[in-house]
Each structure stands twice: as C-alpha cells, then as structure tokens.
Amino acid sequence: MDYYDLIIVGGGPAGSTLAWALRDSGKRILIIDKQAFPRDKTCAGWVTPTVFESLGIDAGLYGKNHTLQPIRRFRIGMMGHPAVENDHGDVVSYGIRRYEFDNFLLDRVNADKALDQVVRSIERQGHRWVINDTWETPLLIGAGGHFCPVAKLLGDGPGGHETVVAAKEVEFEMTPQQTADCKARGDTPELWFCRDLKGYAWVFRKGNFLNIGLGREDNHKLSDHLNSFVEEMVANGRIPADLPGRFKGHAYLLYSHAERPLLDDGVMLIGDAAGLAYTQSGEGIRPAVESALLAAQVIRRATDVSAQALQPYGEAIAERFGTRAMHRHDSWQIPHWVRNPLAGTLMRSHWFTRKVVTERWFLHQDIPPLMVAV
Template identity: 75%
Template structure:
C-alpha cells in the first residue's frame, strides 16, 4: 500500500493547481487520472489575465509552444437577429487556449507530486482515518477534482444522476485546412456568443489561430441537438464557419454554482472545480472557479490541524465568501437573471453598452472581481 498525505482524483486545472499550490508544504501528494496527458479535452477555452496572474503563468513562455490567442473584441447576439460587435481596446481582455495543451502544461509543471495516469478509480473506501483507492493508495485526505462525474463526489452522497440541474453542452474543435480558414469569417481576436431565444443557453464560435471551436450549451438536454444543428446551419448560411465541419460534436456536462447542491467537505474529503459544481452561473465558465477553488483548498489544507470536516469547513466558507452563497431560484433558466427574461431581452442584446459592460465584462470576464492571491 502506498501512503500519501493528500490524494487528488483528477489531473485537470483544478487538481494540478492544488498540487502546485502545495508544492512547498512538505506533504506527500498523489494525482490520479483515468486519462493520459495530453488528453483530448474539447472546450471553448479561454483564460483571463486574472487567471494567468493567480497561476503565476509566464505568458511569453507559454506562447512559445502553445496556442495563446489574444482576445480584444467580442461579438454578442441573440440567434435570429444581428449581432453587436464590441472593441475592448488594444490590451487583451482574455486569451484563447487549447485545453489539451493548457491542462498538460499545468500538470507538467507539478514536479513535487507523484502522478498515476491512465488509472481509473474503481474503488474508494474508508478505513479508520484513511481513504483507500483501488486497494493500492491511501491518505487521510481525498480531493475530488475529476469534473462533473468525479467518483469522489459520489462519496458525499451526490454526483451523476442527482436531482441537480445539469447544463449539457456539445462542441467540436479542429484545425482548419487553408481552404477552411479562408472560408471562415470568424476572427481570432473576437469570440462570438449567440444566446438562444428562450435564454436557456448560448452557442459560441471561437477561432484560436488555425483551430476553430464551435459549441452550444443548454439546460434542457433533450433539445440540445436540435438547437445545435439549427445554430450551425445558421452560421454556415452566414459564412461565419466553414461548410464542411469534421466529425461529430462531443458532449459534456457541468453544474452551475447557484444551482448546485453538492456538499464541498466532509471528514477527510473535499471537492474542487467542476466536481464541486462551481461553474459561473451567468456564463458556465469553469476554468477560473477551478483554479481559485484549488488555491483556496490549498490554503485550507496548509492551515488545517487535522482532516476533520470541522477543520476543512474553512474551505467551504472561503468558497462562499469568494463566489457568494448558493441559492436555488424558483424559476428555471441559467444564464440571465429574471429581470432580463422579458420582452426587453431582445433589445438588450442589441445594446452596445449592455453587451459590453454586463454580458462580456461582468458575466464572462468578471473584470469587477480582482485576481485571487493566496500564499503558495
């Protein structure tokens, strides 16, 4: 049996950031993931300057070998009506990345942890004060960082198949041929966000260098494919995307912070990132919440006198302080607050002020929230 102080299930941005933040703690850390890295992780994929600062990323170093698409403009619209183009100035307000590269970069820089990849978690059990995985690894603290379907979430009585409202998304990312790139009107420095007319989701077109990402996310999964097909056809008809798209769109799911009910801690157990259901309610973005939850978890682990739920509750309190108290709204709908879901929504989506100051800068970029800085 291999003994550790902390076992992290999931080597994505949340899990790798937690291990990186604990690098000087003296703790023995294990990262397990069922995938090998680089892994195929389709994601619209952008990181704000706040995320780069929290991660202490050297952007010049990163861009040498990886896609780092500066974003200075956004195109916002409601399907079926003209879009609004907003220019945010010369300095990038965000950066487009490819998750297969970004996740590997973050994991590779963790040199103080043992990494066991291509290893599914088949069994988790509690024995005294330790958690045991696959009858091989044990530790007093188990951290779930494996996304929406993380097996650690099930240990807290929640997880796949729960009653929580789940957002489902389908997307594709591919490298365009020169002919496709020539026939693609989407611009790399300007992601396109298109809201569904019922405001229960939105679609996007995002060009990152020679790569193109197209997708759509909604609450009601049974209508997802119909909405996606209609959106893709509309974009093709407008010449925004190439007519010949490759392969099938890949699906994934996540929980929005205000709608999730997953507990975050218990004795010897803690959830971060999408495993905890932390995606921003207005946008569905999960990278910044994943990074920040990992940093807050690391601070809690460093200070904890033991791994009891009482000691770990500091993390739950820190999440509430950072992201607000969770509340389940009575009405369905995930992207926009109730006051927007009226006949004025169509007009608001044609407003330069609203689409820039509210939709883009507040809901998607969270420019009003300063970067999270904790001791690491």
Template identity: 70%
Template structure:
C-alpha cells in the same frame, strides 16, 4: 500499499493547481487521472488575465509552440438577429486549447502522478481512503469534473436532483481553404444566445483552429438547437460546410444551483466536481483554479481532515463566490427582467453587450485576481 497525506483524483486545472500549491507545504500528495496527458478536453477554451496572473504564467513561454489567441473584441447577439460587435481597446482574454493548457499546468508540478489510471475502487479503512487497493491517504480530493468518482461519497452525490447544464462542442484544425474563407476572426469570439435565454452558443477561432459549440439547461433539446445553430453559421460563412471530427458532450453545474456539499470527513471537492461554474457564463476554469488555491491553504493549515476542520474551505468558497441560494431560478442565471421581451432590445445595445454580458458575465472584470495570504477575507478564519 503506498501511503500519502492526500490523493487528488483528477489532474486537470483544479487538480494540478492544488498539487503545485501544496508542494512546499510538507503534505505528500498523489495525482491520479484516468487519462494520459495531453488529452482532449471539451471546452470552448479561453482564460482571462486574472487566471494568467493567479497562475503566474509567462505568456512568452506559454505561447512558444502553443496556441495563445489574444482576444480584443466580442460579437454578441440573439439567435436570428444581427450581432453587436464591441472593441475593448486591448487584450481582455486569451484563447487556448485545453489539451495544451492542461498539459502545461500538469507539467509544472513535481507531485507524483498516476496517469492513465481509472479509479476502480474506493474503500475506507482505519481512517484512510484506499484507492484501487494500491494507494492510501486520510484525505481524498475530488477534482475530476462533474462525474468525478469522489462526488459519490459527498452528500447526495450526482443524480437527477441536480440541474445540469449540458454542452456539445467541436474543435478542429481548419484546412487552408477553410481558414481562408471562414468569416470568424481569431481576436473576436462570437456568443449567440438562445431566444429563450436558457443557453448560448459560440464560434471561437484560435489561429487555424475553430471551436464551435452550444450549452443549454435542457439537454433533451440540445442536439436540435445545436444543429439549427451550426446550419445558420454555415449559411453566414462563419463555420465551414464540412466539419472535421464530431461533436463531444460534457455536463457541469452552475454555482448558484449546485447543491453539492463541498466537504465531509476526509473528503473535499474542487472545480467542476464541486459545481463551481459561473452562473451567467458557465465558465469553469477560473473557479477551478481559485477553489484549488483556497483548498490548498485550508489543507496546509488543517489540524486534521475532519469535516469540521475542512469546513473552512466551504466558508472560503462562499466568501469568494457568494452564498448559494436555493430559491433562484434554475439554469443559466439571467435575471428575469432580461428574459422579458426587453431582451431583444438589450442584445442590440453596445453598452449592454459590452458592460454587462462581456465585462461582467463573461470576463468578471470587477472581481480582482485571488490572493491567498492571511489578510485575504476568504481565508482569515483559516489563520485564526
């Protein structure tokens, strides 16, 4: 039995960021993931400059042999009407492929790893968590996404009581002919909102790679909505007629509607396992990174791993992302006044699609990059 101070289940951006942040803390961690890396990951795949800054990524190094698509414009519209295109005058985000991005982050860590290793059993003994009867630690961190096995141990766990957003997407490398005729441009992702504003679809080109998908809060209609969208985009020449591969699905929780507890005795959740995706856009990468860094500060300072000690992490999350409100409308948090007939007019407005939809909802430009030091409001209590 190998003993550690903590075991992190899930080696995606949240898990690998936490592992790296703890490398100089004196805490001995183990990273476990059911898949080998690099691995496919269902995700539209873009990161904002704040993520690049927070992770201290050298873009020249990252772009050497990996897909790095600068984004300068967005095309936004309601399905069935003309899109509005906005030029932001510079690079406001970067398109990445998750198979490359996640592998890059994981490779930067020196933390011991057990990849291609599903969690088959979790038991509690003498204040420690035993994983697969092979590794033990007093702290278990869930970083394995919505269905992470650790989530079953915290609060009510995943289940029918949760309002889950379901998405399907496909990413493939276009042939030369497909790339030549595809109307979608690499520096201009396209966002198409469903008419009822309960979800949106996207067409995102990254060089010769094309990512197409749709996410909605009512997954029983997801396939039909997706099929209608793809057919419309194919007719417009923005998506090739013959798609290579198959659509893959995933699920996640929006922050304002996720009721998951974040901590318990010897347990802590980060990233999508904690239900931290931004409510307006469904983006999970930035919340995953920031939750991991906040968790690292709390873990490194904690006197023990009781729920009382770890609650500082839950408080830091609330300070950073806001307090969850149980009385908010379920699903994508589009304000009620936008769901009214006014939405059609707003979605044709350059000002609204740029200042509200893109810069506020999707890029979160008004929120500065996370800084983790004693004066950070979200962490002051940790250092007191």
C-alpha cells in the same frame, strides 16, 4: 499499500493547481487521472489575464510554445438577430487549447502521478481512504469534473436531481480552404444566446483551430438547437460548411444551482466536481483554479482532516463566489430582469453587451485576481 498525505482524483486545472500550490508543503501527493496526458479536452477555452496571474504564469512566455489567441473584441447576439460587436481595445482574455494548457499545468507539478488509471473503488477504512486497493490517504480531493467519483461520496453526485448544463462542441484544426472560408476572427469570439435564454452557443477561433459549441441548462432537443445554430452560421459564412467528425458532449453544474456539499471528514471537492462554474457564463477554469488555491490554504493550516478543520474552505468559497441559492429554477445565465420582451432590445445594445454580458458575466472584470498566500 502506498501512503500519501493527500490524493487528488483528477489532473485538470483544479487538481494540478492544488498540487502546485502545495509544492513546498512537505506533503506527499498523488494525482490520479483516468486519462494519459496530454489528452483531448474539448472546451471553448478562454482564460483571462487574472487566471495567468493567479497561476504565476507569464502569458508571453506561455505563448511562445503554445496556442495563445489574444482576445480584444466580442461579437454577441441572439440567434436569428443581428450581432453587436464591441472593441475592448486591450487584450481582455486569451484563447487556449485545453490539450496544451492542462498538460502544461500538470507537467510543472512535482508530485507522483498515476495517469491512465481509472478509479475503480474508494473504500473507507478507519480514518483513511483506500483507492483501488493500492493507495491510501487521510485526505481525498475530488477534482475530476462533473462525473468525479469522489463527488458520489458527498450526496447524490452525478445523476442526482441537480440542474445540469449539457453541452456539445467540436474543436479542430482548419484546412487552408476552411481557414479562407471562415469569417470568424481569432480576436473576436462570437456568443449567440438561445431565444428562450436557457443557453448560448459560441464560435471561437484560436489561430487555425476552430471551436464551435452550444450549452443549455437541460439536454432537451440539444442536438436540434445545435444543428439549427450550425446551419445559421454556415449560411452566414461565419464557419466553414464541411465540419469534421461529430460534436462531443459533456456536462457541468452551475454554482448557484449546485447542491453538492463541498467537504466532509477527510474529503474535499474543487472545480467542476464541486459545481463551481459561473452561473452567467458556465466558465469553469477560473473557479477551478481559485477553488484549488483556497483549498491549499486551508489544507496547509488544518491540524487534522475533520470536517470541522476543513470547514474554512467552504466559508472561503462562499465569500469568493457568494452563497448558493438552493432549489432555484431560473434560467441558467439570464436573471429575471433580462427576460423577454426586454431581452431582444438589450442584446442589441452596445452598452449592455459590453458592460454586462462581456465584462461582468464572462470576464468578471469586477472581481480582482485571487492571490492566496500559500
């Protein structure tokens, strides 16, 4: 049996950031992921400058060898209505490809890695966790997304009664003809809200790569909503007509709707495994990174791995992201005060779409970067 001070299940931004933040802690760390890296990870994929700052990454240097699409504008509307375009002047976010970004974060981590390894079993033996009858640790970290097997240890886990956002999207490299036919601009992501305000769709161009998708707080007729959106975008020339392949589905929890405990004796959840995606936008990269940094700080200071010793992590999450509202059933993005008949008017307002939708809900410019001393 191979012993580690902590084992992280999931090599995405949350797991790799935690290992990176503990790089000089003296702890022996293992990262397990069911896939080999680099791996396909379909995601709209925008990262604000605050995320690069928290990760200690120079965006300019990263962009020399990786896709990095500067974003200066947003085009926002309600489906079936004209869009409003706002120019923010400076670069307010970047488009990245998760295929590259996740691999970059994991590659810079100096920890043991067991990639392309499915977690088949997790057993509790005394005060230690045993994974696949091969590795053991006193502290197990769930960082494997919504369906992380570690999340099952702390309640219902995947498939429970929590309200789940279901999404479908596709990302592909456009041919020269598709590039010429695509009116969507790289520096201007497009966000289109569903008329019932239970989700939104997007068109996001990153150089020659195009990402199209739609997410809703339930999967009822998700494909119908997506097909209608794609037809509308093709008819308006926003995207090329000959889209390749099929759209891939995934799911995640929004922070205010999630009910998963964040920790227990010898176990912690970070990122999407903990259900930390922003409620108004569904973005999960920044919460994943910040939860990992907060977890690292607690792990460094903890004298043991009891729930009591790890509880400061839960308190730090609540302080950073707010207290979760249990058993809420509102729309996943839009507060009550933005409901019809007001919604249509607000979505045509340059002030509202810029100051509220973009800068607050999607970019979180009112929240300073998390710079945790670890």
